[in-house]
Each structure stands twice: as C-alpha cells, then as structure tokens.
Amino acid sequence: MRVSMPGRILDRHVGGNTTYARELALGLTTRGVDVESMAFYGNAVATMVSETAQGMRQRTDSVLHYVADTGPLVRTRTPSVVTVHGVASRWLDGVRSPTQERVWRTRVRRAIDSTDTVVTVSNSSATDIASVFGCDIDDINVIPHGIDWEKFNRSEQMSPNIRERVPGDFLLYVGNIEPRKNILALVEAITSPDVRALGLPLVVAGKPAWNFQTALSAIEGSPDVIHLGFVSDSDRTALMQRATLFVFPSRYEGFGFPVLEAMAAGAPVLTTRAGALRDISGPSMALNSTEPESIAEGIVQAVTDEHWRTRVVQLGRRWASSFTWDASVEAHLGIYKKVLDR
16 A cells, blocks of 8 residues: 655644654554655645646555645545544634635635545544535544654653753743634733732743734743744653643644643643544643633633642543554554545
C-alpha cells in the first residue's frame, strides 16, 4: 500500500495538522506502508490544481489522504480520504473574513464530494460537519488523534535562551495566535487585579497563524505577558512540565492537541468545553465562558486550589495516556483498506 499526503502539511510545520500528518506517516511507515508527499508550490492555486490532478490519475495500490480539510476539486480516480477537523464557524463569528470563510467552505464541500470517505477527530466535529455540509453522520469516520505520551511525560530541560526569559512560576498558553484561540480575552483577563495579585506572568509560546494582528499587538503591548514565539518541541514540553497552570481558553477546537499534551506533561489545565474540548478535556478545570471575566475567575480558582492542582496531575496523565497514535494509525489503516476494496 502507498499513501500520499499533501506536502504543504507534511513537509512544513503549520501546527496541529502537521503533527497529525507526521505522526500518522510515522506509524504507517513502521507498518510497511510507503508514504509520499504530494507536490506543493508557493502559489495556493497551483498547489490546489496539482493536488486535484494527482487524484485524477488512476492508481489501484494507493490511497490519497487529504489530511487538512481541503483537497481535490473533482472526483478522484484513485481511492481517497479527506480529514475535516471541525467547523468553528458554525458557532463563531470572526474566525475568518467572509471571503475567507466562503472559499474555505467551498473547498471543503468539494473535497467531501470528491473523495471516497470522510474522517474527523471527535464526535462533536462529526456533528458539526454533518450539519454544515449535509453529510450523513453515519458515513463520517471518527478517529481521535493520539499524543506521544512518553515524550511529554519524560523530563525535559529548557534551552538556555528560553530559561533566561521564563520565571520559576508562570501561566502558560501554547498554540497558534489567531481569533479562534481567544488570546485577546486571555491577555485582558491577566490584567485583572485578582490575577495580577497571584504574581504569575503569562508565557505565550506560539506563532501568528491568520487574522492575528489584534491579538499579537495585545500580547506584545502587555507588561504581564512574555511572548516566546514559536518554540522547539523540547522547549514546549519543558514549559508544560514547569507551568503553574496551563490556560487554553479556545472558542472552538476540532481536537485540541495542547490540552492533552499539557496533561501528559503534568500541568494542571484550565480550558473551555468548546467543540471537541468537551470530548477530550477530561479532568481539566472548565471555564464557565470565554469572556475575560470568566477566564480571570477560572485562573484564580485553579491557582489557589492547591488540592485540585496536586490531585489533577496524575488524573490528567492517566487520561492523556488513553489517546494513542497506535490506535489512531490502526483505525486509519482500516479506512484505507475499505476504500481500496471498493
């Protein structure tokens, strides 16, 4: 069997979609499956045309797996799968501009219609996809991601340049900077007197993704925030292992890698129950809303409840360990075999 994935995701680090593609590729390779990258270019239109053209070639020993929502524009002749991670805009305004949203929905609709089956990563995402795109929910394959539990559980040291910038006690956010992540509200929350009284700065480790300007300006303009930008895998793990509290106030997640990673690393986690987070957030402390006041109240409650912070470390590690890449890869292999047999 040969599986081809978009090089624009597999060969460049663009966040959680890349983690998914690379872990899946690694697991497939160890099982004797050849994994290839689809060609991509600096021009998005050229890449879209190329990925569509690859699907029009007829190959009976291969599966094309479009791993990040979008893919071919016309029906593929090679067996194919698309993973749609979620539909944040079903619940939220401002995730994308109206033009961006129209283009994205059109491309996702074409990818669903042009491939043999749809995969998603949580039950909540399956419900959203079925509602927005008119799919039969029974035809959507739910396969949760895994995490590398041992990597996050293994003790890591911060690199010297990160260690120099980070104090001994801190709040932590890890993830992309874009509207859906609700970072603007988080920055506002830490300026409240009650949160400031805790003496814990907010460390932000993440790179700008899209429509990030307002949040990035707030981050860089706040004396209560230490902005590290994009950090290495080892520094991400080390930060999670040392954080007093991991705060993830996202307005919607198709899955929510950072929440599970932080729990695996032993961090107490405060997060919403938005989108897939209600499926995967386990023993984390829940925010009542995504508003700054609620985030501030949640931070104070979580930090001052020492009994909860101590107890939740082992509960979180145990919960996170149940999400394995082995199980995810095996489930994907089952889907590939089905589309090959059609």
